[in-house]
Amino acid sequence: MSNVFAVKQARSFAPLPTLLRKSLPFVSLALMLMAIGWLNPRAISYMGFNLMLNLAIPVALATIAQMFVITVNELDLSTGFFISFIASVSVTMLNDTPLLGAVVIAGSILVYAAIGALIHLRNLPSIVVTLGMAFVWQGLALMVLPQPGGKAPAWLQALMGCHVPFVPFPIIAAAVIAIVLHFTLMKTSYGAVLRGIGGNQSAVARAGWSVLRAKVLAFMLAGVFGVMAAFTLVGISTAADAGIGAGYTLLAIAGVILGGGEFMGGRVSPTGAVAGALTLTLASASLLSFMRIPTDWQSGANGAILIIVLALRAAIGRRAS
């Protein structure tokens, strides 16, 4: 009885370093916005946010896809190429023969689920299996779309082109993604089971939950969010090429870690991951152009921001211990 009370106490009075660590993704995002506002005040406006954050939606969705896989202690090296494949299907089959396109996309989500099952049943390292899948999706994307081009379905273009009064659409989308996932993964009992598998798989199994079912679900959700990332991406770009998503694998991993997630132990944060994705997008495109840094240094800035945020996290963590 006293134990329960102690836990509650600990929860309501989180020590300062924990609070700092949890808020770090949002503090970095705020700092990023302040830097942009200082460099170019006009960017902090309705139009400015629409332009700056448009590409953040696919990055955030890809990050969430990766987050589900990391939650169950696995890693997905195929996210980016999967997004390429789905994007290629969206601008060809889904546009020309919607039914066939939908079937192919549903089938590829099932492939994702099957990969989760294979990894669990044969006790395989997920890095290697998803590495193989990276080649497979890359090849399939080339088969579907040998030359850059195609045309995104009108409804996708309309979705990404929609303008909401007063609040920029990308901000609403990011908030909805973050809040919905926060409640499903952090507040429901099955969300706790998923995270528990990352923490201690055999303990969750002993408690009577099916680890297989949970891993399949996690991979399936990764597939679903990968599809959504591809949809939003082609909705913005209106066309595609077979390599359109290649950079998303590493961006998504970076986004999860930037958002306070860890590779082991099921420690992830959906709200942090979305903030991490927004920070990365702002860093690579907007901050640099306003600082008049040549585009050569876009990926370099991403690297530097990763390092700075992780250095801050390390400093906070060290003080805690």
Added chain:
Amino acid sequence: MTALLKGLPAKPWIWSFVGAALVFIASLVFTRGLGAAGIVVAGLSLASFAVVVGMGQMFVMSLGPGNVDLSLPANIGLASAIAMKVMSGSDSMIVAGVGAALIAGVLIGLANYALIRALRIPPIIATLSTSFIVQSIDISYGRGLQVKPPPGFAAFTDWRLVGIPVFVLLILFASIIAAVALNRTVYGRSVLAIGQNMRAAWLAGIKVERIRLMTYMLCGALGGLSGALLAAYFRGSSTDIGNEYLLASIAVVVIGGTSVAGGRANIPGLWGAALFLVLLQVMLNTFGADASVRLVTTGLVIIAVITAAGGAKALR
């Protein structure tokens, strides 16, 4: 003979050589024996590049779960540009150019380790951050440069000894040294010990952090070396010259029988896996398959191999 047969299951990497031989024979059957020498030379050349990069990745991955160097492609790209710029088309600068590429690689390895150690971040993220930065350095440094290799360096990749390119033989020799270093030296045994249990290795008096530093620097150096060699082989540097080695370096290590969990490494398997993957591409090429089919097949083969190998582990 029975002893040899009994030894087979313990050496799963033999199957990668069997696979390499099978796809080689299949492509010869298809061409009716034509172009065998060409296939061998091209296969060995491309496989040896994968082995150089794979060796670095193998040492890093042997350090234990989570250790992987994602900065290799960017490293290779930058090293190729540096080597070509230092050489600036002059034969007298070849050694200096290769040396500069090696130094660049070592520095990238040092940066990787510094991030891992100072910030206590997982190697995947540390090497990823380095790779982003190195990539940018390469893009801004490599623009508008004279990128052709000096004639002597380009010709070096064509030297043959009994029909086999000399640089392949040199890489083979280097990999034998690496195999000895891995299994018979304090350094190599320390790497494997750290991969099996870092804390136990530390308690046993192994200078864990020094070994990890050396390993990341070694991997960086091998990346730099392959950057210089690739620029000579393909007659010029480019920023994306190393791109395919991100996935390929991990693939040859894993198919070659090195454990992703660390503590177990295998150099002969690296050659088997590299030859297998390269000859598989060659075979599909002779069958007239295009790039997309080659990619899908490579991916399915990787999954099939790891599924078969993983199953064996589960039985034990």
